[in-house]
Amino acid sequence: MNGAESLVRTLVAGGVDVCFANPGTSEMHFVAALDRVEGMRCVLALFEGVVSGAADGYARMADKPAATLLHLGPGLGNALANLHNARKAAVPIVNIVGEHATYHIANDPPLGADIEGIARPVSAWVRTSRDAKSVAADGAAAIAAARKSPGQVATLILPADTAWNEGSGIAALPPIAAPAKIDDAAVHAAATALRAGGKDAMLMLTGIALREHGLMLAGKIAAATGCRILAQWSNVRMQRGAGRVPIFRLPYPIDAALNTLKDVKHLVLCGARAPIAFFAYPDKPSILTPEGCDIVTLARLEQDLIDALERLVDALGARNAQARVQQLDIPAAPSGAITLDKIAAALGAHLPEGAVVIDESVTSGRGFAPLTAGCRPHDWITNMGGSIGFSMPVAVGAAIAAPERKVVCLSGDGSALYTPQALWTMARENLDVTVVIFANRSYAILKGELAQVGAGNPGRKAMDMLTLDRPDPDWRHIAKGLGVEATRATDMDQFSAQFAAAMTTRGPRLIELLM
């Protein structure tokens, strides 16, 4: 059994049974091993940003890592933006990068590059396999590194001769530690802050705390103490809708974020980071909490957030408190001219139970939360690294991980144009993904940002850098060219009808909503 096959078998034995791939020559033995090893599903993407985003989306739904397979330094480079997003989200990924044969590296061939150097800024763990006998053990170590709580990008670099020489067979997975429990002092400090704060206190959550059970615990705490609960602006996956404790996200625009937090005197963090500005703006603060706000960390993201909430519930005597639970409240399907609220209502009206929403509607989607809060229970995934071109690749991975659920990908047109190749993988794998493109033909977010940073009124040349018209991208054709059926909606009646149809039909499709 060669090194490549040893690695593939080790991955499968270690629970990593999906590989998103864009391979090249140096990865051919890995690819060839796929035919000899049962249990590894390998999904081809036409561009590595789709590979890394899909691995992110997969892990968010499966709660375990997928593998990637990337070709040398440039392939890793193409994957970098979505690996950045995964790193910021603390999502587990076993990131496998081919390398030239060990003895060929010194020749500095055309594709030679400092792969470890490229990997380090996006990886918590980086290792280059030394020889074929080490590959399986390195693979097992990569799985363990990826699964270290809360999750990490682990990059394993595989010189070609470590793949083709005789390997060691399957390596056993090292023990993977459960998330650490918080200490009693943290529980006590959080309980004290929330009791003291009452309605001026806030419990801010992210990570696993935003799943149904964590939210129920947070709801009890809110009921018992009067505190507000809030999610980070972006989160790995948040469970919402009828039957769950409702929670909103900190807004993105800095003034709205400051306003949301302005009365908070005690902030208790459960996995969340103390809120900071996405960007710095001249004359605006970088720290979003008001001066003098008492910030208490109940639990860090890598700790056991559910245990922390359970113990906080008990410390507050809130076990029997009645959390506010969202009632089913489905908006009427809207008609007429397009508005952002009506889009939210259309989503809320038609999202099926168990839908997974990947939200990269950078500007258009900022107001979606209220009108979708009462719809059928669903999951909401957002980008924690801010690098666009995120949602369609993540939708690919989410759909592979959760084939029985409808995946809805909401994307601005500017964002979607970074990684349109994801559509092809949706078509090839017949994934149950509906992509909604908000086609405003501009980097709309930048028009606001230009003002926020005080760069003045843009002239023609500056505006040219913010607009995507001339020519208008036509998503009906882009999608068709990549194998996905697409329609265009120019009013709410069309959008509602097309979206409703998509929600009740399996398979990939795209709706371009002209804004």
Next chain:
Amino acid sequence: MNGAESLVRTLVAGGVDVCFANPGTSEMHFVAALDRVEGMRCVLALFEGVVSGAADGYARMADKPAATLLHLGPGLGNALANLHNARKAAVPIVNIVGEHATYHIANDPPLGADIEGIARPVSAWVRTSRDAKSVAADGAAAIAAARKSPGQVATLILPADTAWNEGSGIAALPPIAAPAKIDDAAVHAAATALRAGGKDAMLMLTGIALREHGLMLAGKIAAATGCRILAQWSNVRMQRGAGRVPIFRLPYPIDAALNTLKDVKHLVLCGARAPIAFFAYPDKPSILTPEGCDIVTLARLEQDLIDALERLVDALGARNAQARVQQLDIPAAPSGAITLDKIAAALGAHLPEGAVVIDESVTSGRGFAPLTAGCRPHDWITNMGGSIGFSMPVAVGAAIAAPERKVVCLSGDGSALYTPQALWTMARENLDVTVVIFANRSYAILKGELAQVGAGNPGRKAMDMLTLDRPDPDWRHIAKGLGVEATRATDMDQFSAQFAAAMTTRGPRLIELLM
């Protein structure tokens, strides 16, 4: 004048007057400055791989650097693959990357990343501006670094506050050294080797030596000594066609490359590297020259290659030797079923004088050289870094640099699918580019490589990783969706007619040739 404007004015004063951009919030002051500064042409791309590839193509035609404008670490990440190609080609680029405001970096915001770490593997020079007063001088230093012979990627990182705070005004360009002259010993050694070798000697060229004048000198040397002349497999730009000294490239497939070099006893390098395998293969050598071959470096790439050839001509008494010059020999336009030779003939028949060919026809184009050798004089650009997704972005930059010339981009479908967004910029800027997509619906190169590396006969799962069918990408729709007119050719009559029409019509268009 703020830092951003100081930088833009410094760039223009330093001869950098084209900027390929995909900006974000942290670059808004740079964008705003474009309206206040005359003389900077800013070209928007929808994806950063287009930005970096365009900067590469621009520099290859303009013989000077363009600037890029990229958004933070992930934007740089998306640009990395084509920056890798530029680095390997020693092409000058002033690579500008926005960064968070200096005081905001410590907050580790979502888009925060180790930008210097990401930049280093693809940059010869990396600097982060410290403050707004330094930005202009840093920009001037970046230009000088980019223009250091033979050319380098210089990455300047620009924290947002260095852009918006008060700057210093224009900074003067540091002196830029001319390429160093070789010493007499190198001339003597090369002359000795070529005299001794006769027909068993080879002069291998790249870089500026492959322009018309360098080739004429090489042709005289060949005529006087009987040596063979050969270009590297890939080169920044090679001038070919009628009236020039004909030269071929070392083949890519390892067996063909070994065969080409098997009788070489004396190899003289003019800018070229001693030939090595693109990839290592089990049981094949990494070094392509035969054992015992005497390798003499006439000049390294960064040295003055033309001066070196002139002096070698004189040392060999070859000043009046009659170089073999290519006669005009235009093939007949072919018809009937598609073959690779007929495609070459169609190109040769219709390429107009002064055409610039960007060749990323990874498998389909390997045999194009003989049948295009005698066509009208043209330039031929190839990829020196091996990272695909190269040619359409490079075509964008080449067309901006040489608006009076027809740019012909030859790409495999697999390659083109990495950076299809380049089509949109071609449409927006109405660039005179004809893209030919060789649609074999597979990573055809990998089918050969799988055998070369001894990975055996691929089964279904392995073959799935090498094929782009299910669904077949349809380039007519992809191009139309991005604003470029496209046609499909399924036989040589259609291809000849469509290609001929494209050669006589200005503006972007795409031909999908079904293989």
